Amino acid sequence: xxxxxxxxxxxxxxxxxxxxxxxxxxxxxxxxxxxxxxxxxxxxxxxxxxxxxxxxxxxxxxxxxxxxxxxxxxxxxxxxxxxxxxxxxxxxxxxxxxxxxxxxxxxxxxxxx
Amino acid sequence: xxxxxxxxxxxxxxxxxxxxxxxxxxxxxxxxxxxxxxxxxxxxxxxxxxxxxxxxxxxxxxxxxxxxxxxxxxxxxxxxxxxxxxxxxxxxxxxxxxxxxxxxxxxxxxxxxx
Numbered sequence: 083x084x085x086x087x088x089x090x091x092x093x094x095x096x097x098x099x100x101x102x103x104x105x106x107x108x109x110x111x112x113x114x115x116x117x118x119x120x121x122x123x124x125x126x127x128x129x130x131x132x133x134x135x136x137x138x139x140x141x142x143x144x145x146x147x148x149x150x151x152x153x154x155x156x157x158x159x160x161x162x163x164x165x166x167x168x169x170x171x172x173x174x175x176x177x178x179x180x181x182x183x184x185x186x187x188x189x190x191x192x193x194x195x
Numbered sequence: 196x197x198x199x200x201x202x203x204x205x206x207x208x209x210x211x212x213x214x215x216x217x218x219x220x221x222x223x224x225x226x227x228x229x230x231x232x233x234x235x236x237x238x239x240x241x242x243x244x245x246x247x248x249x250x251x252x253x254x255x256x257x258x259x260x261x262x263x264x265x266x267x268x269x270x271x272x273x274x275x276x277x278x279x280x281x282x283x284x285x286x287x288x289x290x291x292x293x294x295x296x297x298x299x300x301x302x303x304x305x306x307x308x309x
Binding site for chain 2: 086088091113114116118123124125126127128131133171173175176177178179180181182183184185186187188
């Protein structure tokens with residue numbers, strides 16, 4: 083039973099436009115949601131997070147939105163740049179669960195010039 | 196500024212062999228974890244530790260063993276390798292257990308079991 087799901091394996095976006103990556107979860111005990119970015123042959127790197135008590139968190143070009151009632155979150159990247167091409171993982175944790183992240187399957191984002 | 200260092204980067208084993216994947220961090224983090232990444236399945240938690248001498252099982256612990264004798268090191272042992280353990284293994288660490296503390300990942304060990 084997959085607790086965190088990213089239903090789009092891939093997404094292609096034109097440079098300068100908005101990229102929207104989606105994530106759904108089933109476990110109501112999750113308190114934090116994190117997005118990681120992964121390049122080939124490297125480990126995931128932290129991008130942005132959001133607490134379950136918030137509905138939006140922004141950091142530069144990256145914004146994460148949380149709809150707790152729908153158990154859905156999304157990552158917006160505006161404007162998209164070629165260096166944003168990577169695999170993006172959505173992850174979730176309970177309040178004291180930083181060491182026990184639950185990951186989605188990942189979405190491969192390709193930014194086209 | 197090494198962060199989390201994993202060795203080796205690549206390894207090929209035969210079925211039944213044992214080996215240890217090494218993980219070391221230089222950030223004095225108490226919390227460390229091992230994940231495996233398989234195609235189309237994201238990362239899944241194998242074992243984790245909340246400090247030296249304290250370990251616990253994650254989602255997919257069978258066939259793996261861990262110990263944590265120092266804060267810096269968290270090795271993962273494959274007891275008797277099986278083809279199903281072919282995967283990319285990631286070690287991670289964080290400064291606290293609070294869920295908003297991001298984990299820092301190593302670059303992974305790509306393991307093939309023949």
